[in-house]
Amino acid sequence: MTEPEDRCRLVLIVPENEDAAVQAKGIEDALRGGDVSSVILPQYGLDDQTFQKRAEKLVPIIQAAGAAALIAGDSRVAGRAKADGLHMTGGPAEIGEAIEKFTPKLIVGAGGAADRHAALEIGELRPDYIFFGKLDGDIKPEAHPKNLALGEWWASMVEIPCIVMGGSEIASALAVAETGAEFVALRSAVFAHPAGAAVAVAEINAMLDEKAPRFEV
Template sequence: MNDSDLEPFPDFAPPPRVQPCQLYLISPTEVGGGFPDRLRAALDGGPVAAFQFRVKGLDSHAAARLAEPLQAICAEHDVAFIVNDSVALAKRLGADGVHLGQSDGDARDARRELGPSAMIGVTCHASRHLAMEAGEAGADYVAFGAFYPTTTKATEHRPPPAILSWWASLFEIPCVAIGGITPANAAPLVAAGADFLAVSNAVWGADAPGAAVAAFGELFAR
């Protein structure tokens, strides 16, 4: 962690929005069986900007078999298909982009592999320093979180919403808020300046994924 991350946040107000906050869906770890139907139902529920394919522990062939039908559903709904962690899988699938954790490689290398039109996102936890480094490396968005407790993955960072206001006030690169976000707790993150809310269990844990997506859409429209 850089020393600048330990300094208190200045009092930044987010700039006026050019467009509403948008929804960024992250897959559960199990995407076989009936999940394609749940994905289609979610995307039918309202606007979704992107879907991240996040499946762990599979070889590239098995991962590609699971990803391909989901990628086709996203294409039907004009939703960007993003691969978590693996530049190689993103390249193999011709995905719209890749999301990199801090141990998953450099945005510059991903850009060389995937080309100028690929969307490259970087996890920055609660670190202003990591976010600025990602921006300098050519990331298309930076992701901060986890903002709330989450069971989707183990987390140790809990940034304040003010990090979103700080980023939005100083940089044009979009920021994504992630971690335990639901329609009930999302409003402060939207108000702080998040360009995207990345959600998983709030949609896939719901009985009706489409209704959960619609609830986020209602929040964004306020």
């Protein structure tokens, strides 16, 4: 992840789109809006070859804006597209293998922690971050209460940074920040914002600058 601020920062999840050009424009717009720590690129329903081409198109756009480009799940695609990291959602064995194989060359983050026990099991593997929620879990305006609770519990006792999935409205980013989580992940709140993705990112950063709790350096 790029250099931490003294408050919760934004992670973007690229929404599904069959049109690579539309996806690329959406990412460019969002990254023009202000500070974004990293961008996670899920495969969705794309076959491996199409996902490879898609990643090769999108990763340089993300990196040119100073954000880290993270590929969800496929280490071969991450390597060929020269991404900055991998977002893993398999079980502990799969996550552990990726950490052993690719760190410190790549950022390796871990999702799939649905409860405290699973989170601690994953935490023992020392990923670069832990993700609470699902990449497509922004189905309501607010962040899921369970993910907020896990983020608050984790941030209060573990040094490994956590990302908490927000909701479909930008106000959900502040609720995540108030848990003490280092990062908030948003998808539709940014990319489906009526005024456009750049405006959404600018609004979120302004809100976090003004209202998010500060971390002790």
